[in-house]
Amino acid sequence: MLPTDPTKKISFTRCIKEGDLVIVYERHDCMKAVKVCQNSAFQNRFGAFKHSDWIGKPFGSMVFSNKGGFVYLLAPTPELWTLVLSHRTQILYIADISFVIMYLELVPGCLVLESGTGSGSLTTSLARAVAPTGHVYTFDFHEQRAASAREDFERTGVSSFVTVGVRDIQGQGFPDEFSGLADSIFLDLPQPWLAIPSAKKMLKQDGILCSFSPCIEQVQRSCESLRLNFTDIRTFEILLRTYEIRQWRADCGQGTGGGSAGSIRHKRKQHLIEGSGEQENPNNSIVMARPNGEARGHTGYLTFARLKCLS
Numbered sequence: 001m002l003p004t005d006p007t008k009k010i011s012f013t014r015c016i017k018e019g020d021l022v023i024v025y026e027r028h029d030c031m032k033a034v035k036v037c038q039n040s041a042f043q044n045r046f047g048a049f050k051h052s053d054w055i056g057k058p059f060g061s062m063v064f065s066n067k068g069g070f071v072y073l074l075a076p077t078p079e080l081w082t083l084v085l086s087h088r089t090q091i092l093y094i095a096d097i098s099f100v101i102m103y104l105e106l107v108p109g110c111l112v113l114e115s116g117t118g119s120g121s122l123t124t125s126l127a128r129a130v131a132p133t134g135h136v137y138t139f140d141f142h143e144q145r146a147a148s149a150r151e152d153f154e155r156t157g158v159s160s161f162v163t164v165g166v167r168d169i170q171g172q173g174f175p176d177e178f179s180g181l182a183d184s185i186f187l188d189l190p191q192p193w194l195a196i197p198s199a200k201k202m203l204k205q206d207g208i209l210c211s212f213s214p215c216i217e218q219v220q221r222s223c224e225s226l227r228l229n230f231t232d233i234r235t236f237e238i239l240l241r242t243y244e245i246r247q248w249r250a251d252c253g254q255g256t257g258g259g260s261a262g263s264i265r266h267k268r269k270q271h272l273i274e275g276s277g278e279q280e281n282p283n284n285s286i287v288m289a290r291p292n293g294e295a296r297g298h299t300g301y302l303t304f305a306r307l308k309c310l311s
Contacts, residue, residue, distance in 0.1 A: 015056050016073060021155050022054065023080045025072040033076065033084045035155070046071065076156050078125040085152065088145050089118035092188075092212065095240040096299060097125045103304050104184040104208050106130055113178060113202055114138040114186045115169035115195065120149040122186065127153075127161040135161055137178065141168040173198030180204060187211040192218065193225040200229045203307045214300040222303055230305035237301055242292040247285050 016022060016036060024032045024042060034042055034051075042049045046069025053063055059075040074080060079094055092100070100122065106112065106129040117123060117140035126136045140146040146166045153159045167175070170191055174182075182202045187195055192211040199209050209230065211222050219235055226233050 015058050016054050016061075018051075018055055021076050021157075022059070023074040023076050023084060024049075025074050031074075031080065031084050033081070033155075042071075044071070045069075078128050081124055081156055082121045085119055085121060086148075087119055088148060089116075090214075090299075091119045091121035093121075093240075093299065095238045096212070096302060097122055099236065099238050099302060100186065100210055100212075101125060101129050103302075104186070104210055106134075106184060109133040110183040111178075111181055112136045112184050112186065113174055113182045113199075114188075115167075115174070116140040116142075116188055117146060117149045117164060118188060120152050122188075123149070123162060124153070124156060124158055126186070127158040131158075131161050135163065137163050137165065139165045139167045139169050139174070141166065141170075169198070170194040174202045178202045183207055185209045190218075191221075193221045196222065196225045200307060205307060205309050207307045209305050209307070211303045212300050213303070214298075216301065219301045219303055226303075226305045229308055231308050232306040233303065234305075235301050235303045237298065239297065243289045244292055245287060245289050247287050249285050 018036055018038050020036045022034055022036060024034050026032075026044060026046070032042075036051050036054055038052055038055065040051045042051065047065025047067030049063055049065045049071060054061075054073055057063065057073065059073060061073050062070050063073060064070050078097075082091065082094060082097070085091070104112070106126065108130060110130045111134060112126050112130060114123060114126065114136060115138070117138040120138075123136060123138050130136060138149070140149065143166050146164050150159070150164045153162045153164070165175075169187075170189055171194070173195065174185075179201050181204065182199075183204060184207060185199045185203060187199065187209070189195055189211075192213060196209070196211075203209065209226075211219075213219050213222065223233055223235070
């Protein structure tokens with residue numbers, strides 16, 4: 001995201017300025033975050049791209065290099081930032097992040113507590129979800145990691161909505177100043193069950209807690225602790241499967257083995273043409289879809305629970 005205006009509204013409608021962070025898009029699996037500087041240049045296999053040519057252009061523009069190559073200049077949305085940020089720890093990706101935001105019922109104005117911050121992938125999306133009137137307070141026990149995350153939030157323009165603290169939540173719990181104020185809490189800790197008693201004190205009545213754990217044994221211990229004061233306890237594993245969509249010639253099956261979709265479609269077309277007296281179009285093509293062989297597998301388990309209301 002971009003540096004915000006005084007009204008704290010996030011917007012990508014303005015043009016690129018010096019000092020902005022942009023996502024340089026080469027192809028779907030090759031993107032880089034670049035800070036725009038008047039006298040700098042971005043270089044890749046397509047040539048050299050002068051930053052001075054970027055300034056004044058709207059986000060989404062195609063720009064050309066000295067060799068005629070091109071890239072796209074995209075706004076640093078949370079979705080794209082997740083794909084290009086520096087990995088200081090394991091991060092949550094888009095499938096898990098979108099699920100977390102929905103099940104935590106986040107809307108503008110919510111107050112969210114998070115531990116630990118890590119690389120800040122989720123934190124950036126949480127900030128976008130609660131802006132412009134909400135706030136995210138995120139904690140990490142590692143001071144250098146917290147400082148790096150704070151710098152990233154400045155770069156992406158969400159620092160108005162995020163406060164980073166250094167604190168061992170497992171050992172110390174959340175600060176007492178948030179007692180009864182949090183709408184939602186997210187835990188990404190090796191022993192989340194140690195932080196659950198503190199989280200219970202921080203949540204508003206009917207508030208929601210989410211814990212991310214890579215191992216099912218962590219989930220089991222967390223659920224045992226949650227049963228004391230929480231209800232509606234549910235655990236999910238999110239597996240995302242992407243598909244490749246490609247266009248093929250109708251007779252592309254020839255030479256690639258019998259029985260392919262291309263050859264079958266070709267025979268059907270030939271039969272229809274013979275029956276109707278029409279001539280076959282040599283440029284005829286079909287669209288085929290197949291699962292991506294590099295689909296990401298298990299990342300972790302998401303456990304959600306709602307604080308019991310007072311009877």
